[in-house]
Amino acid sequence: MNAATLTALAEPNRLHIVELLRTGPLTVGEVGDRLHLRQPQASKHLRVLNEAGIVEAKAVANRRIYKLRPEPFRELDEWLDSFRRLWEERFDRLDDYLQTLQNRGSDTPKKPK
Amino acid sequence: MNAATLTALAEPNRLHIVELLRTGPLTVGEVGDRLHLRQPQASKHLRVLNEAGIVEAKAVANRRIYKLRPEPFRELDEWLDSFRRLWEERFDRLDDYLQTLQNRGSDTPKKPK
DNA sequence: CTTTAATATACTCCACTCGGAATATTCTTG
DNA sequence: CAAGAATATTCCGAGTGGAGTATATTAAAG
Numbered sequence: 665m666n667a668a669t670l671t672a673l674a675e676p677n678r679l680h681i682v683e684l685l686r687t688g689p690l691t692v693g694e695v696g697d698r699l700h701l702r703q704p705q706a707s708k709h710l711r712v713l714n715e716a717g718i719v720e721a722k723a724v725a726n727r728r729i730y731k732l733r734p735e736p737f738r739e740l741d742e743w744l745d746s747f748r749r750l751w752e753e754r755f756d757r758l759d760d761y762l763q764t765l766q767n768r769g770s771d772t773p774k775k776p777k
Numbered sequence: 778m779n780a781a782t783l784t785a786l787a788e789p790n791r792l793h794i795v796e797l798l799r800t801g802p803l804t805v806g807e808v809g810d811r812l813h814l815r816q817p818q819a820s821k822h823l824r825v826l827n828e829a830g831i832v833e834a835k836a837v838a839n840r841r842i843y844k845l846r847p848e849p850f851r852e853l854d855e856w857l858d859s860f861r862r863l864w865e866e867r868f869d870r871l872d873d874y875l876q877t878l879q880n881r882g883s884d885t886p887k888k889p890k
Numbered sequence: 891c892t893t894t895a896a897t898a899t900a901c902t903c904c905a906c907t908c909g910g911a912a913t914a915t916t917c918t919t920g
Numbered sequence: 921c922a923a924g925a926a927t928a929t930t931c932c933g934a935g936t937g938g939a940g941t942a943t944a945t946t947a948a949a950g
């Protein structure tokens with residue numbers, strides 16, 4: 665997983681834009697209208713999303729239609745797979761860890777010899 | 778989906794911490810050692826992750842053992858579900874949108890098909 | 891009780907980001 | 921070509937967040 669994707673999604677307005685585009689492509693103006701963003705902010709947020717590869721644009725006349733790209737979401741999903749054991753199995757390991765802490769008690773645990 | 782979770786994960790060092798904790802709980806010192814973070818940074822990043830609910834701590838002697846909490850990942854997974862059609866079905870809708878652009882806007886007509 | 895290890899907090903500095911407003915660009919049409 | 925609509929870009933100021941360093945806290949050990 666790359667942090668760039670998460671950074672782009674972490675901004676609340678951009679997260680809203682992404683959720684809005686879930687239903688289908690929209691122009692800059694429509695995005696701005698529905699989320700009550702001024703035109704420059706809508707444009708700028710879409711730019712960031714575009715540079716992060718989350719969104720792509722198609723020019724039609726003097727409009728730009730933005731839509732979601734599937735790849736980042738697929739990657740995020742794959743990344744989440746590596747955490748799935750966290751809730752699908754019981755996966756705590758705290759007891760195990762406490763055990764290993766015990767076993768190297770008197771020595772410095774930072775550098776086990 | 779809440780932006781707070783994404784904000785916490787968006788910072789590269791914190792993303793690394795989360796991926797490191799995937800294998801099991803660790804103390805602050807161990808996290809710092811393995812990721813080459815100075816102690817205050819490790820502590821501060823873990824604090825942020827903790828406040829975001831991504832991580833929880835258990836005090837043992839004068840150490841704190843941090844481990845992942847499943848909930849945020851589960852939530853993220855559910856959120857991703859609403860985008861799954863993006864890549865599992867063909868879901869473009871750009872053609873549809875261009876069509877609707879055609880049909881309305883008598884004040885801004887476009888050259889017909 | 892003093893020392894030491896592990897962790898947390900405070901403070902400063904700097905870079906980055908966001909919103910607002912103005913302006914520039916691009917495209918279409920008359 | 922000029923005018924107007926849709927979008928992009930620039931500049932600014934305020935706020936935020938992270939790194940570095942020093943210091944505080946907590947608990948164990950001598």
